Amino acid sequence: MPGSTFFLKGLPWMPARLSNINRTIARCFPLEFKLSSREGNSDDCSTSDNQVLDNKKRKICRDFEATEHFLTCTAAKCKESNNYDALNTVIADIFSSPESISNYFCINGDSVELVDIIYVRKIYTILSDHFHSSVEERLFIATNGLMEHLQGGIDDQLLMSIIIIVYENPQLQSPEYFENVLPRLCQLVRSLSLPAKAELVRFWAKFNESQMLQLVISLQQYLTCTVVNILACSDTDILTSIDISLSNILYNLDMLYLANCLGGITRQGNLAHSEIVTNQASTTANADARSDQVGVFMRTVGGLRRKQDIRHHELQRLLNIDPAICRRPIVTFSAFYNEALSDAIDPRYDYRRFTVNDICLLDFPCVIMPFNKTQYLSLDCRLRQNDEIGAAIILSLLNRDVPNPFLIIRVRRDHLIEDALWQLEHVSDDNPSALLKQLRIKFVGEEGVDDGGLSKEFFVLINQEIFNPEYAMFRYNEKAGTYWFTPDSYETDAQYKLVGILVGLAIYNGIILDVTFPMALYRKLYGQKLILEDLSDCFPEIWQSLVNLLNYEGDVENDFMYTFKISYTNVFGDAVTVDLVENGGEISVNKNNREEFIRLYTEFLLTNSVKNQFDAFKKGFNMVTEDSLLKYLFRPDEVDMLVCGSKEKCLDFHELERVTYYDGGLTKDSTLVKDLWEVVHSFDEESKRKFLKFTTGSDRVPVGGLSKIRFCVIKNGDDSTRLPTSHTCFNVLMLCNYSSKAKLKERLLYAINNGNAGFGLS
Incomplete structure (x- = not known):
């Protein structure tokens, strides 16, 4: 349109350089492609003679749309003429140095937020749509040269901007980038200061699923390729250590994992009001509470020794997040699993390096396949058990009373729970560390040595009794297929502690239980906040009713006729009423207070009504698992798999x-x-x-x-x-x-x- 300009607007070239580029373009397209005059039409790719710019008045213009239009026209002309010299010149000019790439894609400022990521992706898309072998080669050469320029002396802000821009390169998954570009890129990320790493994680946390997945896939392919190459150059198919190249990749993946979780947690906080939370510890408090769990205790015969700085714990602290509380990550957690590396690493050597603070795969649980995690957990359990056996041997050499190196439980088949409860309660009170010993079951009056089979039989039988509806410790919801604590059970806290101990021992001894708990149980064990959604696999009918109440647009008070008094049926079949607030029966639920009603109702069902039962269960569970790798290695959903197996719908x-x-x-x-x-x-x-x-x-x-x-x-x-x-x-x-x-x-x-x-x- 009249008055508009199209003179490479938005390209921050100085006049002399501009003149050189113009000559290149003019040589490639002598008639069709010239720089526009100010009177030219910006929608027309054909342009008039070069315009003389007033250098004194000229400022670097950031008109990204004009730049995008120019690049599109250049690419189209190159494709039409099958001569890509002009496009290659532009690529070289954009990507050849830190200064040029910053000039093209960054707005002046002190934050990576000023990287125009949308514009970056548009430019890469234009190049991808017109990729020719020479264009691909030129982009690779320019990016490779850019990496060589980044040898030091560059401030974190510029370095972060370049890292973000290079990571968006759609060709990053090509093998030629694995040799120099990605190794250098991963090294640069790791070299950033801690505040810069945190800022980079926050930036990535704003990505959507496809954008995050592209970054993860690029690193996963590079990681797998690196593992395969290392094994191909060795005489074995097992890795006994993590070298610097692998650790750099893992560190980058771990940062992406934190961004993936942070993005998910942020979205959780911004979700619609249907995700009302209960009044529990805040996210910050939970992250602080779990900080000691991240620094895992490692056992020795002489006592406990703390492993420091596991899982880049300081970055989590700075970001103020706990990945375990993330329910809906940007991309699925399984996208971070790397089967090639998980299977290649010998867990025995890796665990040994873990105990002495050497770099190891255990420092990066997010990439370890669930089955390989169980190998580490099993190894950790065996070593803990061996510590107990070793202590017994030492005491025997000192001519002192020698404790049994095994946890032996003697039970009668017709008094299974009674016998197990009495013995486990005695052990937990007098010698809790004995719970860490290898379990041995002895059925009274029967022959047989327990080499695993009797223990499994014991768990099967006691599982059938404990979760029998007539026993009334747990209620079974047929629609959800899950067991939850009975609110006013007449069973003692000691019995619920026993169940917690048994669940911990089942995990500890690698035994799957034929029972399904709702995810709320595992989230509570991890100290997570519970939300309305947690009712869905525990009380699905109530959950649906509350969702309907929450989304109802009519007259809530008169149509539902709810008050802040609720009722339920106890184990004896009697109706029990509960005021959620004082004089709750006199307070009607309306549009203004329905969210508070739902929060209090959810909190009552999942927390208040079963507080004693859950606390006793948790105490027993922690007696077995607290000092293990369990909460360090496994997310709540993975602990569910350990307890009751995978929920795969199709069996292979x-x-x-x-x-x-x-x-x-x-x-x-x-x-x-x-x-x-x-x-x-x-x-x-x-x-x-x-x-x-x-x-x-x-x-x-x-x-x-x-x-x-x-x-x-x-x-x-x-x-x-x-x-x-x-x-x-x-x-x-x-x-x-x-x-x-x-x-x-x-x-x-x-x-x-x-x-x-x-x-x-x-």
């Missing part, structure tokens, strides 16, 4: 088949074995879960998948009408050599649908 029995071993004359090529797997693979999901429960005692998948089950199939005689049997304590299935596949299927389905999984019983 091909994984189980792959790791199964055979005995009693069977091999993987036996007709009976082939028939078995054909039958099992043909099952629907419900039958597969029944089969899993019949053979292992649980229909849940352990952390890491079915391939982590040590499963065995044994031939149990010739053809017969007998049903298949199982030893769930050892994950053993015993089959007769049935004469046909049809007979095998009929007998197996009858067993899993009508029989109980047993310990050697039909």
Whole structure:
């Protein structure tokens, strides 16, 4: 339009440099492409003769739209003529030095917030849309040269801006960038001061899912490639240490993980009012409370020694966040898992380095696969148990009373809870450290040495009794499929402490329980705030009613007719009323106070009504887990997987088949074995879960998948009408050599649908 300008507006070139670029463009496009006059149309890519600029009046202009338009026209002309010299010249000029890249993409100021990230992405998009081999090469050369310029003497603000801009390069996932650009980029991020790192994390925390995922994928591909190359150059497929290149990548991923969590926490705080929180400790208080958990205690025979500065704890403090409280990260937590590195690192060596404060994978739990985390937890548990055994040996050498190196529990089958409660209560009161010993179960009046099978049987049996509805310690919600504390249970605190101890011991001894708790339980164990959403897998009907109340746009007071007095049915079937506030029955719920009503109702159901029960449970749970790696390594949702297995909807029995071993004359090529797997693979999901429960005692998948089950199939005689049997304590299935596949299927389905999984019983 008249009066508009298009003279490379927004490009901060000095006149001499501008003249050189113009000559390059004029040489490439002598007729079609010249700099516009002030009278030219900014929407037209064809331009008139060069305009003489008044250097005294000329200021560096930040008209990003004009710059974007110019670059688009340049790219289009290059593509049309198949001559990319002009575009390559522009790329070289933009990305060749810290000063130029800052001039193009940054607004004068002292904050990375002044990086125009939208403009950066637009420029990269234009280049991506017109990528030619020479353009890709020129961008790589320019970026590589930029990295070489960053050798020191650059202030943190400029360095952060460059880091942000280079990380947006869509070509960063290309292998050629792995050799120099990404290594140098990761090193630069790590070299930033602590306040600069925090500012960078806050900047990334504002990214959306696709933007964050692009950064994570770039680093994950680089990390995997680095691991593969290291292993290819070595004589083994196991890494015993983390070198500087790996640690730099991990440090960058860890910062992205913090940004991912911070962004999620920020969004949680800004969500709609449907996410009303209960009155619990603030996020800040929770972060401070967990600060000591981040510095994990490492055991030695002589006592406790604190490992300092784990997980870049000081950066978390500065950001004032606790990643464990993040419910909805920007991208899923699993995006940070790196299977290649998790499987390559030998946990024994890594754990040893962890105990002496050397750099190790354990410093970066966010990248460790859940199954590999369980290996660390198991190793930590065994070492703690070995400490107890070592202490017993030392006392024996000193001719003192020698404690048993194992935690031995003797129980009668018909008095299981009574016997276990009495012994565990005695141990927890007199010698709590004994709970750290390896568990050994002895069934009174029975032969047998517990090498894991009897312990598993004990947990299966006691689990059935504790969560039996007639026992009334927990209430089962059929719609949610979860157990929650009974508000006014007549059971003692000691019994709830026992349950906490047993859940901790199950984790500690690698045993999956056939029970499902709502996520609210694990969040409470981590000291997190509970919100209305936590009712959804605990009291789904009440949760839905409260959501409806919250979103109702009509006359709340007269249509709902709620007051601040609620009622529930106790274990005896009697109705109990509770005032959420003083004289609650006289206060109607309306639009103005409904949020307070919902908050108080939620707080009553999840906190106040079960305070004694939960506190006792938590005390018992912490007796076993408090000094372990549990809360350092695992998020609340991962602890749920440890307790009751994975909640995978589809079971991959091909994984189980792959790791199964055979005995009693069977091999993987036996007709009976082939028939078995054909039958099992043909099952629907419900039958597969029944089969899993019949053979292992649980229909849940352990952390890491079915391939982590040590499963065995044994031939149990010739053809017969007998049903298949199982030893769930050892994950053993015993089959007769049935004469046909049809007979095998009929007998197996009858067993899993009508029989109980047993310990050697039909």
